[in-house]
Amino acid sequence: MAPALEVRDVVKRYGDKEVLAGVSLTVEDGEFVSLIGPSGSGKSTLLKVIGGLEPAEQGEIRIDGRRAEGRRGLIAYMPQQASLLPWRTVAGNIELALGIAGVPRGEAKRLAREWLGRVGLADYADAWPHTLSGGMQQRVSFIRALLSPQKLMCLDEPFGALDALTRQHMQEWLLSMWEANRRAVLLVTHSIEEALLLSDRIVVLSARPASVLRELAVPFGRPRSAKLWKTPEFAELRDAIYDLLKPAAAGGSDGA
CATH class of the missing domain: 3.40.50.300 (P-loop containing nucleotide triphosphate hydrolases)
Known part of the structure; x- marks a missing residue:
C-alpha cells in the first residue's frame, strides 16, 4: 500500500x-x-x-x-487560526465544509450535530463563532477537517x-x-x-x-x-x- x-x-x-x-x-x-x-x-x-x-x-x-x-x-487542512465564517453558525460552518465535499445536506446536518456533541459543544451548535473561546473555535476547525473525506x-x-x-x-x-x-x-x-x-x-x-x-x-x-x-x-x-x-x-x- x-x-x-x-x-x-x-x-x-x-x-x-x-x-x-x-x-x-x-x-x-x-x-x-x-x-x-x-x-x-x-x-x-x-x-x-x-x-x-x-x-x-x-x-x-x-x-x-x-x-x-x-x-x-x-x-484536509487545519490552519493556525480557526477561520470560521462569522456569518454562519458553528454547525453551519461544519455543514458547509461537508456540503462542498459532496455530503448530502441532511447527512451534513446530522454529522455536524453528532460531532459537536462528541466534543462537548452540542449547546453551541446554533451559536455564532465569535461567542466561542479560542480553544472551542479550534475544536470546530478540527471537526471540519476530521470530517473531510481526504485521507x-x-x-x-x-x-x-x-x-x-x-x-x-x-x-x-x-x-x-x-x-x-x-x-x-x-x-x-x-x-x-x-x-x-x-x-x-x-x-x-x-x-x-x-x-x-x-x-x-x-x-x-x-x-x-x-x-x-x-x-x-x-x-x-x-x-x-x-x-x-x-x-x-x-x-x-x-x-x-
Whole structure:
C-alpha cells in the first residue's frame, strides 16, 4: 500500500531566495508525523506545496500513491487560526465544509450535530463563532477537517495562538480524538513537547533553505497522556531534538 503522503526532493524558491532545498518525507496511512524546525525554515511553505497552493521548482508530491503537484482539494487542512465564517453558525460552518465535499445536506446536518456533541459543544451548535473561546473555535476547525473525506490531514501550528494552559488542554484533546479516529496527519509545530506528545515520528528541518536534518521515531506507546512530559525518557529525547535545532536556529531567518 502506498503511503498517504510522499514528498520527494522538493525545491521551492521565491525569486532568488531558496526556501526548500530538496525536502523528502513520508506519512503512512494512520501515522502521525510532526514537522519541526526553526522559525522561517519553510514548514508552512511545504504545507502550501503539498496542498497545491504553491508550485515547486523541483520534486514530486504523491498523495495516496498519485501525483499531486499543483492539485488542490486532496488534503484536509487545519490552519493556525480557526477561520470560521462569522456569518454562519458553528454547525453551519461544519455543514458547509461537508456540503462542498459532496455530503448530502441532511447527512451534513446530522454529522455536524453528532460531532459537536462528541466534543462537548452540542449547546453551541446554533451559536455564532465569535461567542466561542479560542480553544472551542479550534475544536470546530478540527471537526471540519476530521470530517473531510481526504485521507491526509495537514495541521499548521493549530494551537500556536492559544495561551499555554488552553494549548495543553487542546493537545490532550487532539490526542484523544486522533487515537479514536486514526488518520494520516502531518503537523507543523514549533513545540518539541507537542511533537513528542502527539507523534509517531518527528521530522526535523534545518534553517532556510530547509533540508531534513533527521527523522526520529517516537518510542512512547499509546495511548499517551501529558504525564509523559515528566518522564526521564521524554526529557532526554526533548533535549536531543533541542540540540539539533540550536545550530539550525542560529542560521534561521524570518518568514514561512
